[in-house]
Amino acid sequence: MSLKTRWRRLALSLFGWGERFDRLEAGLARLQAGLDDLVSRREPEESPLGELRYRDLLSLSLKSSGLRLEGLLFQAERPLAADSRDHREPRGTKADNTRSPRFVFACERMFPGVRLNFLDLGCAGGGLVLDFLLRGHLAAGVEGSDYSRLDQRAEWRLLSDLALFTADAARPFEIALADGTPFLVHVVTAWEFMEHIGEGDLPGLFQNVTRHLREDGRFIGSLSTRPADGDRPESSAGNYHRTVRPYEWWREKFEENGFAILEEHGLRAEDFCRGNGLNPYAADFGKPDRDCRLFVAEKRLNRQ
Numbered sequence: 655m656s657l658k659t660r661w662r663r664l665a666l667s668l669f670g671w672g673e674r675f676d677r678l679e680a681g682l683a684r685l686q687a688g689l690d691d692l693v694s695r696r697e698p699e700e701s702p703l704g705e706l707r708y709r710d711l712l713s714l715s716l717k718s719s720g721l722r723l724e725g726l727l728f729q730a731e732r733p734l735a736a737d738s739r740d741h742r743e744p745r746g747t748k749a750d751n752t753r754s755p756r757f758v759f760a761c762e763r764m765f766p767g768v769r770l771n772f773l774d775l776g777c778a779g780g781g782l783v784l785d786f787l788l789r790g791h792l793a794a795g796v797e798g799s800d801y802s803r804l805d806q807r808a809e810w811r812l813l814s815d816l817a818l819f820t821a822d823a824a825r826p827f828e829i830a831l832a833d834g835t836p837f838l839v840h841v842v843t844a845w846e847f848m849e850h851i852g853e854g855d856l857p858g859l860f861q862n863v864t865r866h867l868r869e870d871g872r873f874i875g876s877l878s879t880r881p882a883d884g885d886r887p888e889s890s891a892g893n894y895h896r897t898v899r900p901y902e903w904w905r906e907k908f909e910e911n912g913f914a915i916l917e918e919h920g921l922r923a924e925d926f927c928r929g930n931g932l933n934p935y936a937a938d939f940g941k942p943d944r945d946c947r948l949f950v951a952e953k954r955l956n957r958q
Contacts, residue, residue, distance in 0.1 A: 712812065723787070723816045726794055726837060727830040730821035730905070735798030737893055738822075740850055744801040746894075751779025751808040752845060754927030758785050762839050764872065764920065771830070772841040773866055775859075775875075776847035779808025780818045782927060794829055794837065796821050823862060824855035838868045843939065844875035845928040848904070849895040856897070860911035864953065873913060873951040874921075876928060877904050901947050912954050919950035 735741050738742050761770060764852075772792040777795025779802055786793035795818045802810045803820055810818055821827045831836040842863050849919050863873055881895050899907075908915050926948050 659860045668881070674873060678860045683779070722927050723813070724792060725816045725832060726792075727817075727832065727834070728794075728819045728821075728827070730825065730827035732822035732825040734800055734820055736894075738798055739849065741799040741801075744799050746776075746846070747778045747797055747799045747801050749778075751781040752927055753781040754787055756790075757925055757927040758784070758791070760921055760925035761786075762789070762924040765840050768840070770841065771837060771868075771883065773839045773840055773842045774835075774843065775823050775863075776850065777818060779810070780813055781809055782845075783813060783817050784809045784845065787813075792837075793817055794819065796823055796827065798822055811939070824851055824858040826858070826865075827862060829866060837866060838871075839866050840868055840871050842867050842871065842873045843927075844873070845880060846873060846876050849878045849897050853899075856907060857911060860908075860913065865951065869953060871952070872919075874926075874949065876926075876946060876948050877901060878946045879904075904947075904949075908949075908951055909954070913951040914954045915949050915951045921950060923948070 740746060761772070770786065770793075772783070772786045772791055772793040772795070774780075774795040777783055777797050780795045783793045783795040795813075797818065797820055799819045802808055803814055803818070806814070819827075821831075831837055846865075848856075848859075868871060878895060879898065879900050881893055881898050903917075925950050
């Protein structure tokens with residue numbers, strides 16, 4: 655014990671504060687240990703109780719911040735992707751909840767000085783939608799399975815039917831503002847999603863993107879060119895990845911459906927919220943095997 659500490663304890667004891675100081679110091683130590691444990695956790699949803707506490711705190715913070723959710727109007731021809739394995743045997747939507755404030759900031763740089771409209775396809779837990787809302791933007795997510803909605807997991811407890819919706823994204827759906835104005839977005843994302851759509855359903859998916867994307871908007875996401883978890887391509891009817899094709903095939907498919915994948919787009923690998931090896935849910939799509947790729951696309955009419 656240092657001389658300074660001894661003099662401080664002596665002074666406190668003379669005024670009867672020594673024992674109180676010890677209790678306060680012990681309490682602060684416990685609080686710090688609790689904070690350190692919370693920060694060190696990979697995800698707040700490691701346990702059901704941990705998730706509930708986190709959602710309660712988040713709900714209170716949203717209310718105290720004055721954030722207003724401007725409920726969107728949603729209609730879908732098919733409310734669930736009922737014939738997909740992702741719905742019948744939920745996996746990604748059961749576990750994933752991507753958060754990426756850095757990606758939100760990258761989109762803000764792409765469209766400086768405006769309030770963004772954002773749409774996430776295959777949104778799973780809805781975390782990315784929440785990140786855009788927390789920055790004051792207007793955002794929506796569409797998920798093919800109702801697992802997270804029924805379980806009220808992740809952000810569905812806060813945002814269900816306000817910003818998060820279920821639908822088969824390959825069948826027509828429409829999102830509108832409260833006054834009926836079409837919800838046209840600056841950015842549509844599809845993270846580890848495209849390969850989950852059957853080849854015959856891709857035109858319908860692209861039509862939904864076209865319907866909701868502004869003329870100057872960007873379609874951003876990832877493309878996996880391999881079966882999921884080692885599933886064999888020839889058994890694709892049971893795979894989570896229903897369309898297993900090389901990158902050049904995907905590029906041509908984008909072209910056929912009115913989109914151009916950009917080589918120069920201003921985003922760094924670290925800006926993408928999945929596929930860069932930085933997110934705990936996702937693999938690194940930039941590895942030498944190049945069997946997964948990130949993309950930024952625009953409507954073809956914008957090409958110079």
